[in-house]
Amino acid sequence: MANFFTVPYLFVLLGGISDFSLDFINSYSNKSKYQSNYKAFRAMLNKKLCLTIGDPVFHSKGPTIKTMSCQLLGISDEYSFIPYQTDLNIDGEIAKLKQFIIDNNVAGMSVTMPNKQAVIQMCDEIDESTKFMNAVNTVAVKNGKLFGYNTDWIGVVGALKGVTNLDGKKIAILGSGGTTSATLYGLTKDTKNITVFNRTIEKAKNLAEKFGVNYDLIDNINVENFDIIINTTSVGFDNENESPIDTSKISAKNIVFDVIYKPMETKLLRDAKQNGAEIIYVINVLLYGTFPQVKFYTGHELSQEQMKKISDFFAK
Template identity: 30%
Template sequence: MERPLITGTTSLVGLIGWPVSHSLSPVMHNAGFAATGCDFAYVPLPVRPEHVEQALKGLVALNFKGANVTIPHKQAVMRYMDELSDAARFTGAVNTIHIQDGRFCGYNSDAIGFLHSLLEADFDPKGMRVAVLGAGGAARAVVYALARHGVHSVIVLNRTAERAAFLVDDLAVAFPNSALSFEPLTPAALAGLDGRVDLVVNTTSVGMYPNVNASPWPEDVPIPANAAFCDLVYNPLDTVFLQQARAAGARTIDGLGMLVHQGAFAFEKWTGCPAPVEVMRQACLKILTGG
């Protein structure tokens, strides 16, 4: 696809983080803008931690329409937001900013991105029993999305059990209709999930490039019969975790759908146009598969 011209009328959005060079977001969004004819351009904005406040003021001064926010600034930008979405408040992190009349609206699009990735895979978690491996930033968005959507229960399993306890404590009061609990991420706890869960979600970074041979699920622990397996890791797309599940006959959902749908949410906030989800997915796939 040809790169559209940036002209005097082009609206700008970008990605604030440190570093930002690894991100697929510029390619994904610029492909979307080109496909829809939206006169927008997306630029990487490497911002050192000590410059977050100036960078946000700069976005307003330069008439940016918004930005994505990545590691390590997702928490630091929160105090500068004029408004926060429920998802941003519950997850304690902002990854999408929409700027209107100089005011910052902060969102966390990982939650809706995750839910849409399940729904487009024809897996509706409403009423289901879910195990979430990990208790970091992505896990918060996943547990929030699941509880808000009305799952029956979520067990959060994490290497550092206290972190899982904090996550569960934070969300349990707000979502009394879903039973939230935590366990340590041990082989015994994983073995004990058999027959107790319908979906297992890996939100740990285990298996992510360059440690592509690692999995949070030990080889000698049987995969729970009849559960579906979802991995948030999208690089590589086909993780060892998903390969283990597939080999045991389980259904699998990779992390690309979440990436694309969280991007689609931001695209629609900034442009007001429906996001070309397939175009954005293909743009990411091309990079991830070296095509």
């Protein structure tokens, strides 16, 4: 069990974070010695490759969670999980990624910001729920075709229901992007007592009307009118002093959670905790949303006991 919770990212497999590993991940299209050396290395290991794509991405815990899952499932010798930094909204990046998938034994991709909508262009098929959300966070590669799914909503609902009953709760959702859409998709299965807040009223209106909920400008939010506050914006990312809303009136009656993972405890969460609110870290959302991805990639499903083992590790 000593090696159970290891992190076999590409740069670990190659002996540490190095110019070799980072250059390969971000400059794979160059037909260099790096690419040929890595192909030979992975051919020796005979592993399928699963990517986590985003920008930034190297801090993501997704590859670690999936690696731990495969170790528990007894299939860790079949898969390698690595981060791959890219912004698919930039011209040429989709073509590069497609070529990488063709050239390598890629089994799937986990998709993070800012790629959840742009990646849809790459998919041959997406399921009905994903079409409705207009956001993909999971891509499975089967027989050369890319199939898009979304497990973000499973993560959000699972994390919330782990601490509270949604019956009668008033929910404020901050944001209007792909994660917002997935959050609304999941929560509106149980309640419509939701208000979407955004800086741009038109974006809030479009989402709210799509899901049959309320909307308003984020500057108009009164947190005292809500039980649950969910931040799906990027405000606070990599900035410990930024919050999307005034936190002074958050109180012990509130449950607050933030989808931002860097820092794990944002100003919004830090202030909410100081004010007595119950807080939910994004790692809980990530865990609930990542476990289904493992099944999409591998065809193997984690047991409740196995999921608890991984959750307990991150709760330490």
